[in-house]
Amino acid sequence: MSQPPVAIVGAGPVGLTLGCELLQRGVPVRLLERVDRPHPHAKAIIVWPRGLEALGRVGAADEVARLGHVIRAQNYHSGPRRLARTRFDKLRGTRYPYALSIPQEQTEQVLRKRFRALGGTIEFGVRLEDFRQHADGVELALSTPQGARGAECSWLVGCDGAHSTVRDRLGVPFTGASYPQQFLLTDGEWRTSLAHDEAHYFMTPAGVLVVVGLPGGLYRAFVSVAPDAEVADPAEVVRQAAAERCPVPFDLAGEGRTGVFRVHRKMAERWRVGRVLLAGDAAHIHSPAGGQGLNTGLEDVSALAWRLAPVVLGAAPQRCLDDWERERLHVARGVVRDTDQQTRLWMLTGWKAAVRDTLLRGAQHAGLLDRVVVPRQAQLTLTYPGAGRRSGRITEGGRLPDLPLPQGGWLHDVLGGEGDTVLLFGGGAPAPAASAGGAPAVRAVESPRLRSALRIRSGTAVRVRPDAVVTRVGRSAEDLLGAADGAGQEVT
Ligand SMILES: Cc1cc2nc3c(=O)[nH]c(=O)nc-3n(C[C@H](O)[C@H](O)[C@H](O)COP(=O)(O)OP(=O)(O)OC[C@H]3O[C@@H](n4cnc5c(N)ncnc54)[C@H](O)[C@@H]3O)c2cc1C
Missing domain, CATH: 3.30.9.10 (D-Amino Acid Oxidase, subunit A, domain 2)
Structure with a gap:
């Protein structure tokens, strides 16, 4: 019997990216979109480096970067006086040291092309009206140009934006507030x-x-x-x-x-209820200050797809999706808080504005804006809850910096798309015990220059997820391979 598809509701940037991710992993997908043609609205423009990395994982980053316009710096003025200027070209550990400006409809266009090239079909004019979960799947009630239809899927993902039908039918509260302006x-x-x-x-x-x-x-x-x-x-x-x-x-x-x-700041209190998940604006909305919404949504599904695919294919337990929910709730809370602070700073008047101006000038003078604020805005320094051991510039729960390799290409290119990769920095080829067939892949990276850029010692082993998040740091590949992993595969 053929595998029932994962139904994705909403062909916005988040639904399209998830669709590409799942198709790349051999998971059948139905992508449902209530409108009968792409939206023409002016929405997001800024895509940050980590958002571009998420697009890169579905083969869309090069074209998006080609169509976009590079933004190299941002300037803060209070009235006519410039208080601070931050530079994006100082961003380290990324192949995209800039913010990319590109209208959302163009990003979506590139994603639609990619989705179709992977064999996907966007079902325009099909609206999810309701659904009912059972032990093995989800029954959908759809309205289509041909009338009401029923359908069956294995999992349902609501990427259906701020007014999400999926969230509404789940009865999950969307709590927060709205700005009066x-x-x-x-x-x-x-x-x-x-x-x-x-x-x-x-x-x-x-x-x-x-x-x-x-x-x-x-x-x-x-x-x-x-x-x-x-x-x-x-x-x-x-x-x-x-x-x-x-x-x-x-x-x-x-x-x-x-x-x-x-403009609102709101979050869905749960992102997973049984076989139904929420991502993107359906799960969190915030002020456009700092351009975070689309980027956060892309990363939601980048962190979801490699977990959901094996669950759907029966190779992983459903509970790993709870880790996803926990991680992404943590990130979204941080994004809502940061964008809220920035929006409030915009609106200050009188003595509060004077204090803001003094603090901004001080932060600029101390180099804090370039060192701390910009990498956070670029989402490069976001870490997951319980971020643990640190070795040089590598932190458990944080993103692996992406650096050029001596033989050409970039460090993230070495990561596997399907499962974890153990990277061995120096210290020779992987030990045979760690490299005899099965996942995760073990890869030796021989480059003193790279080690020095990462500030790690020879022999450091790092376990990395497909979405470039470091899960463990150790002294050997064996340290990082759990009993459940089986053995690894040697690729040096
Ligand atoms: C003015 C403005 C500026 C912004 N600037 C930035 C920025 O610079 N950077 C940034 O990162 N973010 C920015 N954002 C936020 C960004 O636009 C959103 O975060 C992004 O659109 C979220 O994508 P999504 O796919 O989750 O949802 P959406 O883009 O809202 O897509 C949801 C899709 O679901 C469909 N749908 C809804 N209900 C159903 C249903 N029942 N059945 C079938 N289909 C359904 C909708 O038609 C829609 O196509 C900005 C937003 C605004 C308004």
Whole structure:
């Protein structure tokens, strides 16, 4: 009997990425999308290095990077005065030392192409209405262009955005709060002398203006306005607010594309209920400050797919999905907190704004913004709960830095897509006991330069998951191979 598919609800960036991940692992997928064609809305633009790595795991990063526009720095202004400037080219341990600016619809387009190349079909115009779980699967109630239909799947993943039907039908609370301000944006041909390859934050008593370069010489202007402000003509509101808050001339040539938003900070209290999972905006929404939502969603499913695939194929127990839920809840809480702090900082006035300005200048002066804030924004330094032993720049529960290999390529390229990899840094080839058939793969990495960049001793062994998270650090491959692993495979 053929394997029932995993049903993914929502063909946004998160559902598409999960679809690609699962197809790559031989898991059949149904990708259901209620609208009958891709959304045209102006949404995310910033993809950070760790988000690009998640796209790289489904073969989409190169094209996204080619279409995007590199942002090299960000500037914080209080009124007309620049308080701080952070540089992304100082990011270490990544092949993407920048923030990439690319409209979300283009990222989705690349992902759709990739999903189809892997043999997937997007079922546009098919809406999940309801579902019922039983011991071996989930029964779906769908509305389709041909009328109501039933369907059976093995697992159901709600990647269906902030107003998730899956979350709603599960009855999982989505708790948090909303910001009172209104937010508006216009993407277009803004005439300005502001550097096109940088992001610019202007915090003023009237609200914030954020300006970010887009591909093709365009810019995004994003503004907050008072909760009770009259927004009869959104494009005109953005134009006026931007002109007033920007210390250099800033004016729109032509029409541009305008959107109006309310911003929330909310999290689903559970991300797994039996055979039903939630990821992306269905599980967490936050302020667009720092561009984290799409990135966090991509990483949700990057951390899910390598666990879910063996569960679906009967090769792993369902309980490993609880580890996923625990990890990602921890990360999402941190992201909601960080973006909330940044949004509140934007809105301060009077003496509080003066204190903020002094602190920002101090943090810039001490090098804290480049050293701490930017790597965190880029999501490179996020660690999972219970982060443990540390050896040089490698921490259990943290991401393995990605560094160039002496023979060409990058360290992350050495990782296996299916299961864990044990990397042996120096100290010769893997011992035969550790390398005789089966998973995880054991790979020797012979490069004093790499060891020195990672600040680790020869003989250090590191166990790494397919999503580049370090699970254990030890002194030999045997140290890191549990009894349950069987033996490893030698690839040097
Ligand atoms: C103004 C703005 C700027 C942003 N900027 C950034 C940024 O710079 N960087 C960043 O990382 N994030 C940013 N974000 C957040 C980002 O846009 C979201 O996090 C991202 O869209 C989440 O993707 P998703 O796939 O989880 O959900 P969505 O993109 O919302 O996709 C969900 C899909 O599910 C479908 N669907 C819903 N219900 C059903 C159903 N019942 N049946 C079938 N299909 C269904 C929907 O039609 C939709 O296609 C921004 C958001 C906004 C609004």
